[in-house]
Amino acid sequence: MQFQSLVSLWFGLTLPAIVLMYLLKRKYVDTEVPSHLLWNRVLRNLEANRPWQRLRNQLLLILQLLIAVLLVLALMQPWVWAKSGVKGHLVLVLDRSASMDALTPDPEDSQQKLTRLELAKRMAADVVQGEASGSAVTVISMGGQPEVLVSRERKTDSVLAALQSVEPSYGRTAYKETMSLAAALTQDDTDAEIRVLTDAGWSDGTEGLTFRVPVRVEPVGDAPLNNIAIVQFGVRNGAAAGSVANGVAALKNTGNSILETDVTLYADSAAAETARIRLEPGEQRTLHFDNIRSSDVYKLSMEAKDDYAADNEAFAFLSGDQNRKVLLLTEGNLFLEKALQLARAEVIKVQAEGMTAPPQGEFDLVVLDRLQSGAITGEAWQRLLREKPVWSIRSGYQGTETNPPQADYQISEHPVTKYIRFQDTHIAKILHVEPKDQAAWGEPIVSAGLQPLIFAGLENGQPRLLFTFDLQQSDLPLRPEFPILVQNAVDWLGSTQRASLGRVIAGEKTDIPVSAQTVSAQWLPIELAGTGASSGSVTGKVQAAGQSPVPAEEAEGAVLSGQTVPNRPGLYQFVEKDEDGGERKTYLEVSADPRESAITERKELEFARPTAGNLKPLGSGDSGSQVQLEEREGESPYPLLPWIIALVTLIVVAEWGVYHRGNSVS
């Protein structure tokens, strides 16, 4: 038993006071009787048990002392750590982050292994069916965003069904948001508690959140685990010809036992190279694969089955053809042309005037230099401009010539402005752009004062770059930064033309250049990682049985360029279908949140209680004597005050009876 207010022990001085008062008050009235003879007989009969009888005579005093002791005890506000029972409203927070997909021994059958999430579900079901069967249950799953599955549900079946529907989420996990939601749900609810079923491998904490109700963390799966994570995997074209590629991979043992495994690199479906690797716990090693043959998709796969499957495979794609075809529409701009060629672009220079249709051939990007608005018209041009990345230099819009303000250049972080400082660059004139309507697709990445100089953004999934000034009215082309800027621009504009969409963390949004002809699109799973994923070839077949293609997000009949990638890690193809039935396929690797690979990491979870909580006595100014109530693992402070009050009431009734009987002689 512990006490919140030890200062109240001073009230214990009332006890001697009561005794004193009793000594004063309990005065026997002297009554002379002829003889004790008969009284002795009476008392001998009554006092069959003499010590008890003596106590009985003092019963009133003892009862009063007992009451005083209990009152002092009540003032001291005792509490004990008690196994906290389920409150009226139970908020179950179920962690479904990727690390919950790790295997852990079944506590009921040590031979079997099941994922932490399954274990957590079972624990939650036990709670719901057992101690919380009379409570309202709210289930929140902690995934990419907090999701309330059932709210204040009293039907056990519904809660169990909701629990069963929880699937692991491989993306970034919104730990703090979920706890914030749980805190908000229990804000004004005194008879509530939060139980978090988690492996405590949280990437962010709960700083700044306060919980008005007890939060109990039920740890899931703390058995020793072995895991090797593929931390990084990449391939690039060899220095020489395009037929050979080099790969590099970093592997780390995030488990707590030594693990040895074969690591195989697949180029398309064929095993290209195998390496044996032995890693101590916590050790990281880099593997190099040289001179592997060129292929669309590379896969790095670990042979050993460890406890966490989501990071056992990684995919990589060669970046696309370096030589981009650039259609340059200009009156003539030697600096730009040379800079483009330096950026390994194949420049086709045309004069737009008089051309009703773009020249034949495939272009990776279009550069419009000082093109009057309305200079190019016609369906073919518009279609080209819609479907291709476009770099407009003082082109394609109307505005007024103004002098740029004398102010410092503000450069935001963007692939185009990498290494660019614009130092000492002078710009004579700019053509003013209304950002709201003329460049609504993008953000200014370089501006002088309030005047934007360079816009960058995506329109219909295609990158757009807009310079509001004429290169010839500036000394920018004379600066050493200019080729770099052009290289950055070409790289960024051409990046979407690759055969792959790269690597995206599960459940995140990514921008996909969707062709204008596309009428429908879907995610086609090629190979899925994680528990139950099959390993093998990465040819275009759907490997995982029962994994049907996921339709892409659409709005108003059109496929959105901003797509949320599927939740399950693995290799996907984004398949776009146009009206003619033609298909365009782009590879995408969906990976689990790499932070979740640290499956043995456990974070000390702390849930702050409000400092001026209602458990504290009111009006107590002496904070030094107060013992802050902390939540303890699986237990919560159980105040004994109600019990003491009940006991005092009982004793008062008993005392009344004793007192009454002592005076009830007729």
Added chain:
Amino acid sequence: MSAPNLGLDPKLLLRLEQMSLAAKRRIRGTMQGKRGSKQLGASLEFADYRMYAPGDDIRRFDWGAYARTGKPFIKQFMDEQELQVNLYIDVSRSMGFPKDDAARNKLLYAQQLAACVGFIALSGYDRVSARLFSDRVERELPMLRGKGSAHRLFQFLSEAEAVSGGDIADAVMKSGAIPRQPGMTWIFSDFLYETGIEETLSFLLAARQEVVVVQVLSEEEVRPVLSGDLRLIDSEFGTGKEVAVTGRVIEAYRSAVRQYTQSLRRFCHERGMIYLLATTDVPVADTVQRSLRVNGLLL
């Protein structure tokens, strides 16, 4: 005939004058009295004849028989002797209750009873002695005879005062305190003694006394009206006893009183003694005229 300080009704005394004490057996005294004796004597009651022996009182010679038979016969008559009545009155402190209510004071009651008994005895030509005892015989009234001595008896009794201490065995079982002649002994006491009551009564029996035990209890003792937390102080020893008096305690006390008087009564009856319980709320006249008569003590 006056009865100083004892508050006895002269009419009662007049009635008592007509009565006499009934002794159960023939007694043997020393003085001539009105009681039939076991001995032959000089009463008018014929008992027997016997042969004359020289020295016999010739006044008793039966001349008629001598004339008819020629044999000298002496007529014998029953002797009539006086009864010795000993009155023992307990004057220990416990008898002085209730102190505040003179009308129901046990000692006064005992005095009045003793006076009545003594008056009856004197009226019946019996000899009366009286002793006041606590833990010893405090005062003693020598034998009185004749109605004319009643005044002295009353005077003696009325001077009795409750004194501290009390031990009936110590007081009575002494050679000087015991009646020498067989007779009738009345003990007026509350008999609230821890020990010695049975021994004393047996002792008196052995002294050829016809013992009449009169237990005088006040109403407060039989049916106490007490409540609350009391320190009960023994009047004789001054010791205190703290009692939270409840209805249950009172109930237990009453039953204890009942038990005590019953056991005393049983003891007396087993030994041929007469036992009387006199509570002070009953008028003395009633006790004398009814209880004594019912118990066969009055003729």
